[in-house]
Amino acid sequence: MPPAPPSKSEDTPVRVEVEDLEVSFGATTVLHDISFQVDPGEIFVIMGPSGSGKSVLLRTLIGLLAPSKGSVTIDGQDARNPRTHEAVKSALVFQAGALFNSLSVYDNLAFYPREHRTAREAEIRKKVGETLRMLSLENAADKFPSELSGGMRKRVAIARALVMEPRLLLYDEPTSELDPVMAATISEIIGSLRAELQVTSVVVSHDRDLAQSIADRMILLEEGRIVAAGTPAEVLESSEASIQQFFHPDINVQQPRYRASLSNPPES
Ligand SMILES: Nc1ncnc2c1ncn2[C@@H]1O[C@H](COP(=O)(O)OP(=O)(O)O)[C@@H](O)[C@H]1O
Numbered sequence: 106m107p108p109a110p111p112s113k114s115e116d117t118p119v120r121v122e123v124e125d126l127e128v129s130f131g132a133t134t135v136l137h138d139i140s141f142q143v144d145p146g147e148i149f150v151i152m153g154p155s156g157s158g159k160s161v162l163l164r165t166l167i168g169l170l171a172p173s174k175g176s177v178t179i180d181g182q183d184a185r186n187p188r189t190h191e192a193v194k195s196a197l198v199f200q201a202g203a204l205f206n207s208l209s210v211y212d213n214l215a216f217y218p219r220e221h222r223t224a225r226e227a228e229i230r231k232k233v234g235e236t237l238r239m240l241s242l243e244n245a246a247d248k249f250p251s252e253l254s255g256g257m258r259k260r261v262a263i264a265r266a267l268v269m270e271p272r273l274l275l276y277d278e279p280t281s282e283l284d285p286v287m288a289a290t291i292s293e294i295i296g297s298l299r300a301e302l303q304v305t306s307v308v309v310s311h312d313r314d315l316a317q318s319i320a321d322r323m324i325l326l327e328e329g330r331i332v333a334a335g336t337p338a339e340v341l342e343s344s345e346a347s348i349q350q351f352f353h354p355d356i357n358v359q360q361p362r363y364r365a366s367l368s369n370p371p372e373s
């Protein structure tokens with residue numbers, strides 16, 4: 106008898122499909138005609154100037170915002186249905202980290218597993234310990250967020266998401282407000298997780314070094330529309346003037362609005 110076809114494992118990374126997506130707030134449409142796919146296990150980077158719709162797109166992927174047209178599916182299931190995200194344990198790493206300031210690093214990591222009663226305390230201790238080690242945070246377990254550097258806080262925010270063993274991990278500006286060395290470290294960590302975990306990653310970022318070093322594929326948004334898509338090499342080497350302007354604001358001053366947006370990292 107031939108072997109049974111492989112069943113969809115609980116541990117496989119997920120596919121994200123966005124089709125003809127439009128998102129509006131009242132009469133204002135902020136995302137237009139957005140279509141792309143993120144393949145299982147891929148690192149997909151969404152870039153664009155401040156206000157171009159990156160965070161709105163991320164919130165729509167995780168089901169916090171509803172499309173006014175089109176669809177978002179995760180392994181074929183509607184992203185608006187909370188069960189879809191429960192099934193794949195989607196996790197969003199917020200720009201500001203959103204750590205609990207009154208809890209130690211250890212308790213920040215243990216918070217969701219305890220809350221969701223997904224594991225016994227002994228298992229939680231093991232998982233939290235492993236995750237702290239993975240992110241070189243084992244010496245920070247008893248510290249409080251206010252005692253940590255910006256880079257360490259970002260690492261704790263990533264660690265807290267990883268404890269839930271997500272199959273879909275979304276990051277909003279993971280390297281913002283970090284110096285270049287720390288930003289490179291965070292990029293490396295995101296890249297290395299691909300090898301260690303069964304996870305699909307979507308990363309919103311302003312950081313072209315991050316895109317270049319870890320993206321399998323990327324899109325560039327401008328005013329809520331995709332203006333470039335492909336591998337980092339394809340997008341970054343595009344000869345299109347507006348794309349060159351975004352990535353090299355110093356060498357082309359014909360469209361100064363990008364200068365302003367790049368020198369002022371977005372708050373949200
Ligand atoms: N809740 C909201 N209500 C109305 N407009 C919003 C809301 N959230 C975002 N917007 C608008 O959508 C556009 C895209 O915002 P956002 O996705 O946050 O941009 P960014 O690319 O900087 O992350 C902006 O013009 C912003 O003002």
Ligand SMILES: [Mg+2]
Nearest residue numbers: 159160371373
């Ligand atoms: Mg944003």
